[in-house]
Each structure stands twice: as C-alpha cells, then as structure tokens.
Amino acid sequence: MLPHRNNTLTQPLALWITAVCLLLMSMSVPAEDKPVVYTVNYPLQYFAERIAGDLVEVVLPVPAGIDPAFWQPDSEAVSAFQQADLILLNGAGYAKWLSRVSLPRRKLINTSAAFRDRYLQVDEGVTHSHGREGDHSHTGVAFTTWLDFKLAAEQARAIAAALSKIRPASKNVFERNLALLEQELLALDSQLREMVATKPAISLLASHPVYQYFKRRYDLNITSVMWEPDVVPGAVQWSELKQLLKLLPSNWMVWEGRPGPESVARLESMGVGSLVFDPCGNRPVEGDFLGVMQQNLQNLKRAY
Amino acid sequence: MIEIDALEFAYPGAGFQLRIPGFSITKGEKVAVIGPSGSGKTTLLNLVAGILVPEQGRVACAGTEVSALADAARRDFRISSVGFVFQDFELLDYLNVLDNILHPYRITRALHLTAGVRARAESLAGQLGIDDKLRRGVEQLSQGEKQRVAICRALLPGPQLVLADEATGNLDPRNKGHILELLFEAVAMHDATLLAVTHDHELLSQFDRVVDFNDFRVAAS
Amino acid sequence: MDSLYIAWKYLNFSKARTATLVACVTLIAVLPLALQLLLAESERQLLSRAASTPLLLGAPGSALDLVMNGLYFDDEVPELISMAAVDALADSGLASPIPLYVRFKARRFPIVGTTLDYFDFRGLTVTAGRPLALLGDCVVGAEVAERLGLKAGDSLLSSPETVFDLAGVYPLNMKVAGVLARAHTPDDLAVFVDIKTAWVVEGLVHGHQDLSRVEDAGVIIEQSSDNVIANAKLVEYTEINPGNIESFHFHGTPGDYPLSAVITVPNDAKSATILRGRHLDGASDYQLVVPETVIDGLLANIFRIKHMLDAVILVVAVATVLALVLVFALSIRLRQREIQTVFRIGGSRLTIARLLAAEIAIIALISGVLCAVALLLVHHYSDELVRSLVIR
Numbered sequence: 041m042l043p044h045r046n047n048t049l050t051q052p053l054a055l056w057i058t059a060v061c062l063l064l065m066s067m068s069v070p071a072e073d074k075p076v077v078y079t080v081n082y083p084l085q086y087f088a089e090r091i092a093g094d095l096v097e098v099v100l101p102v103p104a105g106i107d108p109a110f111w112q113p114d115s116e117a118v119s120a121f122q123q124a125d126l127i128l129l130n131g132a133g134y135a136k137w138l139s140r141v142s143l144p145r146r147k148l149i150n151t152s153a154a155f156r157d158r159y160l161q162v163d164e165g166v167t168h169s170h171g172r173e174g175d176h177s178h179t180g181v182a183f184t185t186w187l188d189f190k191l192a193a194e195q196a197r198a199i200a201a202a203l204s205k206i207r208p209a210s211k212n213v214f215e216r217n218l219a220l221l222e223q224e225l226l227a228l229d230s231q232l233r234e235m236v237a238t239k240p241a242i243s244l245l246a247s248h249p250v251y252q253y254f255k256r257r258y259d260l261n262i263t264s265v266m267w268e269p270d271v272v273p274g275a276v277q278w279s280e281l282k283q284l285l286k287l288l289p290s291n292w293m294v295w296e297g298r299p300g301p302e303s304v305a306r307l308e309s310m311g312v313g314s315l316v317f318d319p320c321g322n323r324p325v326e327g328d329f330l331g332v333m334q335q336n337l338q339n340l341k342r343a344y
Numbered sequence: 345m346i347e348i349d350a351l352e353f354a355y356p357g358a359g360f361q362l363r364i365p366g367f368s369i370t371k372g373e374k375v376a377v378i379g380p381s382g383s384g385k386t387t388l389l390n391l392v393a394g395i396l397v398p399e400q401g402r403v404a405c406a407g408t409e410v411s412a413l414a415d416a417a418r419r420d421f422r423i424s425s426v427g428f429v430f431q432d433f434e435l436l437d438y439l440n441v442l443d444n445i446l447h448p449y450r451i452t453r454a455l456h457l458t459a460g461v462r463a464r465a466e467s468l469a470g471q472l473g474i475d476d477k478l479r480r481g482v483e484q485l486s487q488g489e490k491q492r493v494a495i496c497r498a499l500l501p502g503p504q505l506v507l508a509d510e511a512t513g514n515l516d517p518r519n520k521g522h523i524l525e526l527l528f529e530a531v532a533m534h535d536a537t538l539l540a541v542t543h544d545h546e547l548l549s550q551f552d553r554v555v556d557f558n559d560f561r562v563a564a565s
Numbered sequence: 566m567d568s569l570y571i572a573w574k575y576l577n578f579s580k581a582r583t584a585t586l587v588a589c590v591t592l593i594a595v596l597p598l599a600l601q602l603l604l605a606e607s608e609r610q611l612l613s614r615a616a617s618t619p620l621l622l623g624a625p626g627s628a629l630d631l632v633m634n635g636l637y638f639d640d641e642v643p644e645l646i647s648m649a650a651v652d653a654l655a656d657s658g659l660a661s662p663i664p665l666y667v668r669f670k671a672r673r674f675p676i677v678g679t680t681l682d683y684f685d686f687r688g689l690t691v692t693a694g695r696p697l698a699l700l701g702d703c704v705v706g707a708e709v710a711e712r713l714g715l716k717a718g719d720s721l722l723s724s725p726e727t728v729f730d731l732a733g734v735y736p737l738n739m740k741v742a743g744v745l746a747r748a749h750t751p752d753d754l755a756v757f758v759d760i761k762t763a764w765v766v767e768g769l770v771h772g773h774q775d776l777s778r779v780e781d782a783g784v785i786i787e788q789s790s791d792n793v794i795a796n797a798k799l800v801e802y803t804e805i806n807p808g809n810i811e812s813f814h815f816h817g818t819p820g821d822y823p824l825s826a827v828i829t830v831p832n833d834a835k836s837a838t839i840l841r842g843r844h845l846d847g848a849s850d851y852q853l854v855v856p857e858t859v860i861d862g863l864l865a866n867i868f869r870i871k872h873m874l875d876a877v878i879l880v881v882a883v884a885t886v887l888a889l890v891l892v893f894a895l896s897i898r899l900r901q902r903e904i905q906t907v908f909r910i911g912g913s914r915l916t917i918a919r920l921l922a923a924e925i926a927i928i929a930l931i932s933g934v935l936c937a938v939a940l941l942l943v944h945h946y947s948d949e950l951v952r953s954l955v956i957r
Contacts, residue, residue, distance in 0.1 A: 112811050115742070118698035122681065139770075140810055142697040142759040144681040146661055395909060416913070423911025434906040438578030439571070450567035451912040451920075457567070497910075 052334065055224055075125040075206050080135040081108040082322050083186040084128045084151060086329035087196040091217045092203055095210050099124070100323065108321050109183060112137045125206050128199060132159050134183035149202040151195040152185050160252045182252035184319050189229035189333075191253060193222045228333055232258050235337065239344050243290040245281075245312065250296055250319050263288050269297035278306070285310065292343040315339040345371040345505065345537040346392055351401030353384075353391060362387055364401070367555070371504075374528060374538040376548055379557025385541040388557075389507045392539065393426045394418035406504045420454045427498030427536070429527070431510035433490045435482045435497075442478040445469065445496045455501055468496045471533070472526055488519040492526060499530050506531050508540035512547065520544055568916075572923030583928065586889065590932035591939070593885045597878045598936070599943045603954075604871055606947040608864055611637075614750060615856035617687075620660070620829035620837065622650060622844070625852045632859045634667050635826035637751045638675040642668050645823040650851060652820060654829060659836035663828040666763040670724045671739070674709050677755045678763025678824075684745075686830065689752055693717050694743030697759050700770075700813055701805030703739040704757045707747035708949075715741050720804075721756065723766045737766045738804040749948050764822055765805070765813065772805065772813035829853065893921065 076097045079085040085100040092098065101117050102108040113121070118141045121127055127143060129135070131152035152159075160182040186192040200218040204211040236258045249264035265281060267273050273281070293299075293307055294317045304314045316339050318324070320332045327335075348367040362384040369375050377385050390396040391403055394410040395418075403411040406425055410418060435444045443450075445465045449457040469475040472492040474485075482490060491511065498506055511527060512520040524547055531538045540551070548554050576583040614636050623631040624644035633639035654662035663686055666678035677683075681697060684690075684704075694717025697704055705715055715721060719741045739758065747753055764770045805813060815822075831837035844853035897904070904917055943950070 112807075114807065115695065115698040115702075119695060122696065122698070136811075139761060139815060140700040140813055142681050142699070142702070142761075144685070145655070145663075146682055390909075393909070419911050419913055422909075426911075428909050430906070430909075432902075434902065434909075436903060438575045443574065448910050450571055451907055451910070451916045454911070 052224060052227060052330070055220065055227070056330075076123070077126040077128060077203070078121050078124040079128040080130055080138070082320060082324075083192065083329055084130060084195065084199065085323075087192075087199050087221060088128060088203070090221045091196065091200050091214050092207075092210075093213070093217060095207060095213065096203060102322055104323060104325075106322065109134055110136065113141065118142070126202055128202070130183060130185060130195075131156065132183040132185055133181040134185075149198065151198040151202075152191070154194055154198060155185075155191060158191075160256065162249065162252065182249075184250050184321075185253050187251060187319060188253035188257035189225045189232070190257060193225045193229075196221050196225065224330055228330070228337070229257075231337055232340075235341060235344050236260060242292075242343060243288050244343060245284075245288075245290045245293045247293060247295045247299070251294065251317070254317075262294070263290070267303075269295050269299045269303075272300055272302050273306075282310070285312070294340075294343075313342065315342050345369050345373070345406060346539065347402075347404040348392075349402045351391065351398045351403060353387060353396060353398045353401075355387075362391075364388070369537060369539060369553075371537055372532075372535065374531065374550075374552045375540070376551040376554045377539065377541045377557065378543070378545070378548070378554060383557040385557055386509055389509055389539065389541060392505070393422050393428070393507055395422070419452070423448060423452050423454050424501055425504050427501065427503035427506045429491070429494050429498045429506065429508040429511045431513040433487075433494045433514070435490055435493055437482055440479055440481055441469070441474065441485070441493050442466070444482060444493050445500055447497060448501055461500070465496065465500055468500060468530075469493075472496055472530065487515050488523055491515060491519075491523050495523075495527055495530055499534055499536070502534060504536055506536050506538045508538065508542075510541055510543065512542065512544050520547060524550060568919040568923040569927065571920055572927055575920075576924060576927055586892065586928050587931050587935065589885055589889060590928060591935045593878075593882045594932060594936045595939045597875065597882075598940055600871070600874065600878070602940065602943050602947055603951060604867070606951045607867070610750070610948065610951055611860045611864060612857070615860035618828055618856045619831055620840065620853055621856050622646070622654065622662075622827040622829050622851050622853050623825070625850075628852065628854045628859045629863060631826055631852070631854060632856045635665050635828065636856055638667050638677060638755055640675075642825055645825060646827070646851060647820060648822045648824060649820040650824065650827055654827060654840075657840070658832075659840050660829045660831040663830065664760050664824045665826045665828060666760055666823065667825050669726065669763065669766050671703075671721050671756045672713060672724060674706075674713075674754055674756050676703075676723060676763060676766060677757050678760040678766075679757060680760055683757070683828070686828065687748070687750070687752060689748060690746050691743040692746040694741070696743055697757065697762075698742060699740075699805070700759065700762055700765065700810060701737070701740055702742040702759065702762065704743045704745060705741055706745050706753040706755045706757075708753040709756055710741075710744040715744065717741055717743050735803045737762070740805075751952060754952065760824070764815075767823070769817070769822060770813060770815050772809050893925070897921070 074095065074097045076099065077088055077092070078099050078101065079088060080100075081102075082100055085098050088096065088098040099120075100108070101113070101120060102111045121141075121143055124147065126149060127147050129138065129148055129150050131150040150156075162180050162182050186195060196218060200214045203214050207214075240259065241261065243261045243263070246262045246264040247267040247269060249266070251260070251262050251264070254260065255262045263284065265277070265284070267277065291311060292313050292315055295314055296317070296319055298316055299314050307314055317336045318332050320329055324332050346367070346369040348364050350366070351364040352361065354361040377388065379385050387396065391398055392405055392410070394403075394405075394413060397418075398411050401411070402409060405421075408421055408425070410421060413421060436447065439447065442462075442465060445468070446457060446462070449455040449461060455461075466475060466478065469478055472495060474489055474492050474496070477485065477489065482493065485493065491514075494511075506527075508527065512523055515523055527538070527540075528550065542548070615632065618636055621631060621635050623635065624646050626644050630639070630641050630643045634641055634643055648664065651662045651664045654660055661682065663680060663682045664678075665683075667675055668678075669676040684696065691704060692707075693710075694704075703721055705713075705721070709715065713721070721739045721741055723737045723739065725736060739756075739762070745752065745757075758766070761770060829840065831840055841853055841855075843849055844851055907916060
C-alpha cells in the first residue's frame with residue numbers, strides 16, 4: 041500500500057524545488073556589480089528575491105518585529121534608501137513614512153500602480169478636521185494588496201519590469217523566475233477560491249482591519265474589530281464583540297498574529313475559535329512568504 | 345661784460361621803439377637802470393638775456409654775441425650765464441624752497457642736477473640766511489625770504505651776469521636795503537656783474553653806476 | 566624724470582583738482598568696460614542656466630515670470646499649478662518631472678521646495694552634512710551658509726509671507742541637514758527643502774497631538790465615533806523632530822497641492838516635441854516653455870538697452886574729454902606767469918610741453934591703475950554682482 045500523499049502539498053513543493061534549481065543555475069554576479077533594491081515590506085522583498093535571485097541585492101531595512109506599514113525610518117535609514125538603485129513601493133498608501141521623507145522619484149516604483157483604480161477605501165478609524173468648515177483627514181486606502189494573490193502576481197510583474205530596466209541583460213532570467221512565482225501565487229489563489237467555495241456564507245471575525253483585499257478577492261464575509269494579538273481586550277471591547285456576535289454570528293476570529301491564551305480562552309467560551317492568518321508584512325521568524333501563506337491556508341481550513 | 349651797439353628794437357604793432365646807440369658795462373660792475381614806466385628797461389634786460397632779438401645792432405655779453413645766436417643757443421647761454429631776479433619773485437608755490445632753488449636744473453638739459461649742485465644750493469641758502477627753511481613751502485615765507493630764494497635760484501648756476509628787474513619793488517622799506525645788500529654780497533662773492541632795473545631812488549647810491557633811460561633816444565609813435 | 570618730478574609735485578599740491586581729474590578719467594574709462602563685463606557675465610549666467618533646463622511647465626501667463634522664478638528664484642511668484650501636473654507628466658512616460666515650489670523665504674533667501682531629483686539634475690552635491698532625508702530638513706546653498714553662518718545641525722526659521730500675517734501659519738523651524746558645494750549659480754543663494762516641507766511651511770501639511778488622546782477638552786468643538794473637530798486652540802508643531810514626525814499629515818488631496826513650476830526633462834527629442842505640441846497655445850491648462858528661448862528674448866532686449874547705454878556713455882565720454890581739455894587749457898592760462906618765468910630762466914616751449922605731458926601721463930597712469938583695480942574687482946565679483954543686481 042502506497043503511503044498517502046498530500047496532493048495539496050506536492051505540487052507547490054515540486055515547483056519550489058524547480059525554482060531553487062533554476063536560481064542556482066542563474067549566473068552569479070560579483071558583489072560590486074549588483075544593483076541594490078530596497079523594499080518597504082517583506083512581500084515585495086520576497087517577490088524581488090524570487091525574481092532576481094542573486095543578480096540583485098534586495099534589502100528590507102525594517103527591524104524584525106516592527107510592522108513596516110507603521111515604521112518611521114531615521115535619517116540614516118532614509119539615506120540608505122536614497123543610495124539604492126531601485127525602491128519598491130507597495131502603493132495604496134502603504135508606509136505612511138513615505139510622505140515624511142525625501143526619496144528620488146526616478147528610483148521609486150509603485151508596484152500596485154497598474155491597479156490603483158481598484159484600491160479599496162477604508163472607513164474604519166477616526167478622522168479629524170480643523171473647524172466645522174475646515175480641512176479634514178481621511179482614514180485612507182487599504183494597503184494589504186498582496187493578500188489578494190492575483191494582485192500580488194501583478195505586483196510581482198511590476199517588480200520584474202522594473203528590474204529589467206536596471207539590468208536589461210538579465211531580462212530573460214527575470215521573466216523565467218517571474219513565471220514560476222506567478223504560477224505559485226496563482227496556485228494559492230486557486231486553492232483559496234476552492235476552499236471558500238465550499239462554505240461561501242460563513243461569517244468570520246477579523247482581529248484587525250487588514251483583510252480588505254483578501255475579503256474582496258475571495259468573497260469572504262469578514263467583519264473586523266480593532267484588537268491586537270498581544271493585548272487582552274478590555275471590558276468595552278468584549279461587550280462590543282458580544283453585541284457584534286448577536287448581529288453577525290461567527291465561529292471564528294482570524295488573528296493577524298498569534299493571540300494571547302487569555303484572549304483565545306475567552307473567545308472559546310463565547311463559541312469563537314481562533315486561527316492565525318498572518319499578513320506577513322515583515323520577515324517571518326521561520327520560513328518565507330509562500331510558506332507563511334501556505335500555513336495561513338492550512339489555518340483557515342479549520343473554518344471551512 | 346656787456347656791450348650794446350646801435351641797437352634798435354620794436355615790439356610788433358606796439359608803436360614803441362627802443363634805440364640804444366651804445367652802452368657797455370664792465371665786469372663786476374653793479375649798474376642801476378632808471379627811467380619812466382614803459383621806457384623799455386625790462387626790454388633792455390630781455391635783449392641782454394637773449395630773450396628778445398634786436399632788429400638792428402648788436403648785443404654782446406661775456407664775450408658772446410647774444411643777438412647773433414639761434415634760439416636754442418640763446419637759451420643755453422641764458423641758463424648758464426644769466427641769472428634773473430624778478431619783482432614778484434616768480435617762485436613756484438607747489439615746490440618747496442630747495443626745489444625752487446634747484447628749478448633751473450630741472451627745466452633744461454644744459455644744467456645737470458648732481459649731489460654737488462644740491463650741496464652748493466644748501467650752502468648758498470645758508471649764505472642768504474634761509475638754510476633752515478629749505479623744506480618749507482614758499483607760502484610760509486616772508487617777502488624778504490622769498491626774494492632770497494629767488495636770488496639763490498638766480499645765482500646757483502654760477503652766472504656771469506645777474507639781471508634784477510625791480511628786485512626790491514615788492515619789499516617793505518625795511519627789507520629793501522637789506523635785500524639789496526645781500527644781492528650785492530652774493531653777486532660779489534660769485535664774481536658776477538649786476539644790471540638792475542629799479543624805481544627805488546634811495547638805493548641808487550649803493551650802485552657803481554646809474555643809467556638813466558632818458559639818456560637814450562627813445563622814439564614813440 | 567625731472568619733468569615727472571615737477572609734474573608730480575604740481576599734482577600733489579593741488580590734490581582736490583588732481584583727484585577730480587583722476588576720478589573723471591577713471592570713471593569714463595571704467596564705466597563702459599565694467600558694463601561690458603557685467604553684461605557678458607549676465608549673458609553667460611542667464612544663458613547657461615537656461616540652456617541646461619530643457620523645458621519648464623507652469624500656469625499660463627508670463628513666460629518670463631515663470632522662467633525667472635523657476636530658474637533664478639525670483640521673488641515674483643507666477644500663478645500656481647498643482648501636483649497633478651507632475652503626476653500627468655510622469656504618467657505620460659515622455660519626461661521626468663521635477664516639481665518646484667518657490668514662494669517662501671527664510672531670512673531673505675528663497676525656500677525652494679523640490680525633490681531629490683533636482684540635485685542630480687543640477688549637479689549639486691553636499692559638501693557638509695547630508696542631503697534631504699526627513700520632513701523638516703533643509704539643505705542650504707554655499708552662499709546662504711556663509712552669510713548666515715550655518716552648518717549642518719543648525720536650525721533655520723522660515724519667514725512669514727507678510728509682516729502682518731498674524732493669523733497665518735507659524736514659521737517652521739527647519740533643520741539644516743547639509744550645505745551644498747558652491748555652484749556659482751542661483752542655487753548658492755537658496756534654501757532647499759523637500760516639496761512636502763514647503764507645504765508644511767505653507768500650512769497644508771501639519772502635525773499636532775492625536776485628537777483622540779487630547780487632554781484639554783477646550784480644543785475640541787465636536788467629537789463623534791468617527792470624527793473629531795478641533796478649534797484653533799489646537800497647537801500645531803512648529804518644528805519637526807523624531808518625537809512628533811509621525812503626527813505630520815496631509816489634509817485634502819495631494820494632487821491638489823500647489824507648485825510654482827515643473828522642470829520637465831524629456832526622455833528624448835521626440836518626447837520633447839510631443840510634449841511641446843500638447844501644450845501649444847490654449848491646447849492645455851498649462852504652458853510649456855523653452856527657457857533658453859525666453860532668456861534669448863530677454864537678452865535681446867537687454868542688448869538693445871545696452872546699445873542705448875553705449876551711445877549715452879560715448880556722448881558723456883566726449884563731453885568729459887572736452888571738459889578735461891578745457892581744464893588743461895585753463896590751467897595753462899592760469900600758469901602763464903610760471904611759463905613766462907620758465908622761458909626767462911632758460912626753458913623752451915618743449916620744456917613746457919614736457920611738463921604738461923608729464924602731468925597728463927601721471928593722471929593717466931593713476932587712472933589706469935584705478936581702472937585696472939576696479940575692473941579686476943568687477944571681474945572677480947561679477948558672478949555675485951550679476952546674481953544680486955541683475956538676476957535677483
């Protein structure tokens with residue numbers, strides 16, 4: 041009797057091995073000729089590294105454990121960005137610090153420019169205005185575009201095009217690597233769509249409003265609260281949750297990071313299970329972007 | 345020293361004619377010339393110095409027939425052999441006393457300004473009692489002092505003939521005699537001859553001879 | 566030599582007269598030459614700066630005002646355009662846009678809001694400190710640093726637009742991040758900030774405490790679950806530092822934010838032609854000018870004026886020479902007695918001529934020296950003089 045093979049893992053694994061082989065086959069470049077590319081978040085770093093291999097040095101200067109979306113670089117970090125050959129931006133208002141620093145425009149690549157007409161406006165959060173008739177702030181645009189894996193593939197394409205401009209001699213390599221990466225991202229996309237199709241109507245809670253594109257792409261019924269995984273919600277928040285559950289019964293809370301045991305236990309007492317879907321904005325402690333997303337899918341399966 | 349024969353001179357268009365049939369001065373003589381204004385006394389000095397050339401006749405000075413010389417030669421003769429002392433001193437207010445004394449040496453190449461000449465100038469100034477004023481401007485001097493500077497200037501080149509045109513005319517009575525005395529001493533010391541035009545009759549007795557221009561036949565139209 | 570000695574003594578005795586003569590001769594010699602030097606330098610500066618700027622985009626109106634403000638940071642601010650023009654240019658794929666916002670001042674020096682691309686475009690390098698990095702940074706031109714005694718790490722306050730701008734925006738205390746190497750262009754006299762910092766100076770971008778956590782309730786007019794309205798009592802930060810930089814934010818739409826001009830660097834000649842075609846008279850909401858053409862026109866006018874000035878100076882020179890001749894003639898007349906004395910004691914007409922010639926030579930020599938010194942000074946300071954007198 042043949043051992044049972046998990047078909048959902050074999051295909052991506054094979055693709056991964058192929059990818060690694062191709063990467064090893066690509067020409068290695070002396071360090072001094074390597075263009076340097078800076079990114080504003082880990083998904084873009086991952087995509088760039090997958091596409092460029094060792095032909096390009098890709099840097100994400102955000103320290104581990106910090107959410108890159110809300111990181112504020114100091115002048116030295118900004119200077120490092122300025123020295124790069126290319127700066128990959130996520131777009132959609134990601135990295136608020138961009139509006140507070142000086143970067144050379146000609147080096148900036150907005151990887152989501154191709155679909156900026158499909159950005160999602162965010163209505164959570166508190167705005168402010170100066171005087172009744174004065175200027176007011178908007179809460180902004182949702183920025184976790186890479187959680188829509190189809191959009192993630194478009195971002196990867198934008199990265200490949202930008203890399204080809206700064207290193208035209210390696211265009212073919214970039215395109216080959218891009219094709220592989222796209223395949224994997226679209227595979228993830230398919231898997232998710234298939235999974236959600238099994239129970240399209242289920243209602244999910246999200247601990248934080250970071251799943252807008254995910255929700256739209258995969259047609260999920262997600263309602264967000266404003267909780268942090270490492271902070272035990274207060275009484276008001278628990279009360280608000282109870283009210284919410286009355287309106288929108290849900291059995292699962294999707295956390296962006298590992299929640300504290302107290303929060304998990306209290307939720308379970310309310311009949312709500314906890315699962316982690318890590319947006320992976322920064323470098324994971326273990327594994328890589330695709331690995332984290334695969335794990336996310338596994339975690340999400342518990343709800344389906 | 346000076347010999348004039350049958351001299352006739354007239355300024356063009358002036359209607360004035362000077363006629364001197366004969367006139368001479370011996371070396372070392374101090375001669376005064378008197379006469380009414382406009383009688384030609386200054387003209388006589390200019391003819392003797394070679395500044396003017398007679399139409400007729402002859403003017404000889406120190407053995408040189410001045411009237412027969414060309415312009416440049418007359419100038420050279422004048423600068424080396426004749427010293428002029430003027431009524432109004434004719435000093436240059438932009439030069440100091442020493443520079444005024446040395447002035448003739450700076451305006452002609454016939455005279456050469458050397459260290460010896462400077463030393464002689466200072467010595468001459470000392471003889472005339474103005475050696476302590478050599479660096480002063482002439483405007484700081486009295487009338488008498490100015491005339492002494494003029495006398496130094498006239499005598500420095502060692503002229504054989506000194507022509508003084510009303511040299512005491514602008515001096516106060518007290519100074520007139522003193523300056524004339526100084527002039528006589530300086531002329532005698534340099535073994536020169538003095539021909540002086542003067543209106544100061546009280547000084548005439550100090551001259552060796554007095555020539556009255558009325559003695560000459562002067563025709564005026 | 567003796568003639569020179571006497572001539573020198575005479576001139577030195579009449580110092581006032583001599584000084585006046587020397588001044589007349591010097592002035593009449595220096596004026597046309599100095600004017601020529603300054604105009605040549607003006608032409609060089611204006612043309613080189615204009616020639617190095619391919620295209621300039623701005624609001625319709627005076628092309629000269631646009632060029633003078635955008636290239637030479639002139640005080641006349643043209644009609645403003647918005648960042649949408651920059652985005653449109655970038656999206657066209659035909660050119661690289663470099664926004665400029667030249668409107669405000671810091672201690673009489675223009676604040677130039679722009680991007681890092683400007684420095685690469687103009688070949689400007691930082692000689693002390695670092696380039697712009699954070700909001701609130703400024704980088705000063707070499708001349709600004711010298712005149713204000715600034716170095717990296719110092720502060721520089723922006724100036725209010727008008728003296729009586731009591732209800733306006735507070736001045737921004739900018740941090741001097743770096744000092745630029747001397748470029749011998751108007752950039753030496755400018756204070757450069759990121760375009761976003763220029764908007765902070767204007768008050769379009771500001772920072773203040775988080776209104777959801779404010780302690781003084783008197784600051785809030787109204788508060789709901791999704792919006793807080795604050796009144797003018799809310800204190801806005803006048804300095805940007807690591808402690809408050811994250812609070813700085815935009816109000817309104819960034820595409821609406823103002824600019825005075827956009828330096829447009831076309832990708833190639835074809836792109837330039839296409840762009841110019843798109844912005845022909847009335848064809849767009851903007852005008853796209855070729856700075857070199859605008860400055861050529863300005864110089865043509867300047868040189869027409871110069872020809873007039875040359876004619877005037879020539880007439881004045883002739884009059885001055887005639888006056889000098891008259892002065893000498895009168896001088897000879899006044900010195901008749903001196904001349905007669907010289908004749909009588911043995912000098913010749915040549916002597917007199919030599920004395921007068923020596924006087925003229927000395928005056929000419931002194932004037933010549935003064936003229937040379939004046940022209941050397943003008944030449945040495947010509948680029949600065951032109952920048953302060955002609956261009957700005």
